[in-house]
Amino acid sequence: MVKQITYSALFALTLASCSTLQPAATASRKPSVSEEKSSSAGQVRFLDDISMDANASKPEAKPAYESPSRRTSGGTASTRDHRDNRSASSSRLLNEKAPVVEKTTAVQLKYAILMNTEVETLKDMHLLEYVDEWYGTRYRMGGNDKSGIDCSAFTKAIYLSAFGVTLPRTAREQYRAARIVSSTELKEGDLVFFNTRGGVSHVGIYLGYNKFIHASTSQGVTVSDMFDPYYLKRFLGSGRIERSEAKAKTPGDEEAQRGF
Template sequence: MLRIMIGGLVVTLFMTSCSMPLQLHTKFINKKAINTPADEDALLSQQQEAFSAYSQSSYRKNVLHTEQSYEETLEVELPKANPTATLNTLTIPTEIQLKYASLLNILPHTLTNIRLLEVIDDWYGTRYRYGGTTKSGIDCSAFVREVYKSVFNIELPRTAREQYRTANPIRTSELKEGDLLFFNTTGGISHVGMYLSNNKFVHASRGRGVIVSDLDESYYAARYLGARRIQTDSSYYAAN
């Protein structure tokens, strides 16, 4: 009888220990379940907020070990292959790189044109005003004009139609940072924005002012006319 009782106790303990990880795993999966598009949007919003709140100190804490290991590997391996090689060490991104990496959903270190980010950030959130050219209100073509003047030292024409005629047509698949995107929002060539990266562009929108949007957003996808490129200094594109 005692032997039967002990055997039953062992079986019970075994079943309990086997079921606990399953229960924990199920609980974890349920917390992350995405059942509707609204759930997916909410999760994406939480991720973006978390990334936006990622300070330099927390970024350093999380990547420093990896960065040091990477640098040590370079120091050991590169001189063997090429004693004159310059070491490309990782750097901690700036706050503005972290901010726009979050907006563009890309890695911070891929954002190398800090001047462009600074100029965009200076205008970011400025409300839209048709014909406006100042911080109290600006329209789409004036915003693009201000960015090109400040970053590339190029004077663009005033209107979207004139900018369209000035630029050279390119395929959407060839888009680079700084290319112009044109849309038909009120008839003909009536809206312009500047491409950044990862299908995202910055522009002065009528409803939200200066903001970063996605080319795949239904409103812009339905009104997209094409992309064009202003011939800037070739050394800019070579360096970026």
């Protein structure tokens, strides 16, 4: 009888203790992932220490791409100033050259082209006017007039008409009469000598800028370059005839004044 009462008391105590511990176990149970998601979906949560700036959400506006052609069409202020200065400089140079161009003669322009130089660099127009009278005259051995002329007769005619100086007839004799000067000291009107057939056999008149005029066997009276391989290889030297007492004449004088 006593055992039955003890068992009944223990059973009742067990039931009471299970019912008492169950809420505690239920309260300590962690919610599942799905329950957290459903719980957070229905709530609005705010983060602490976050300040809102009305302009922060607007991205900084970047300048639109501008192609090089569009940039140069108008140009910056400095670019426009550079163009204006360059235009002003060009206009000033043209104005400075205008008087030179206006005074340029056909002969001066012709020999500037033949000599590959600027018009204003041609100083001895007196000499050019005389040689131009003979330009294009055909070559003829022993000739001494406009129907045909050889190299030494051409130099003799120019020296007589332009400088009033009488030269010997042949190239070899002119070489002996001239004072030899260095090729680096050449001046307009100096004589240049070549060996084309043995010894001093060809002569011309130096015009400047490495160019000389002579009676060529193939082209007649023409302008050639001292550095042409043919003449450079055959160059013998240069000479100067004193012209201090030369009496300059004007083109168009009578042929008798030229010794013909």
